[in-house]
Amino acid sequence: MTTTPEADHTDGHEHIHRFLLLGKKKLFFYHLALYNPQSGHDYQAVFTFTIKDNGELRDMYLKDLAQHENERVYYSLRCPHHFELPELRKGKTFKVHLERVVVDKAGKRTFQQMTTGETTVECKKEDVLSFRKLGDLPYPEYLTYLIFGEGDEIHLAHQLAARPNWDEAVTITPSKAIPPETLKKVPTLVIDAIQDAHGKLEESPLKKGQQYQGKIKGNGDTADFTVGRQGWWNHTSLNN
Structure with missing residues (x-):
């Protein structure tokens, strides 16, 4: 399993976006924002995406969530390739990894990559439920x-x-x-x-x-x- 240091999440010039996975029955995706306007992440946004992998990523997420339900463990999609977030408003296909985000007692986050290969995700215009700079x-x-x-x-x-x-x-x-x-x-x-x-x-x-x-x-x-x-x-x- 690949462990990503928290610093990568704040490295604005790389524009590596992350989206939280929320829900079990229907998945919603919440962009992890940063206030710094130079980061490329200064947007609060909510989406529904289509994950094109026959349910494999979803099944991995739900199985792992069941094991960590009562812990400070979160889940995100990490986009390893650069793009500007407003591109999603026009519709876009991009690649992601599933991550487990573990928070220790001191509040430090560790991003643990769960998938090996990249998974294709589609965002249609109608998937952009809320988007604000x-x-x-x-x-x-x-x-x-x-x-x-x-x-x-x-x-x-x-x-x-x-x-x-x-x-x-x-x-x-x-x-x-x-x-x-x-x-x-x-x-x-x-x-x-x-x-x-x-x-x-x-x-x-x-x-x-x-x-x-x-x-x-x-x-x-x-x-x-x-x-x-x-x-x-x-x-x-x-x-x-």
């Missing part, structure tokens, strides 16, 4: 996430507003179904019981197993949910 969004008053997913498997990604900040992805279980047409728009979910930190945090304000309520777009329908597995956390290299 960082740098022009002020801190919100209350804790704000992007919400996306399908059925009873819903994901939240902390909205990357002003810098410094923290990046987080977490899977939640809603108490009632959220309309698919709402989720496809990847709206914000505002938790007005918790004020935004207006800075970076070292641990999530959402605690696993606890229940919260959010409002779609801050003033729309309410969504009650229970917090499940954390799929990503970064308050360090994000802000460099």
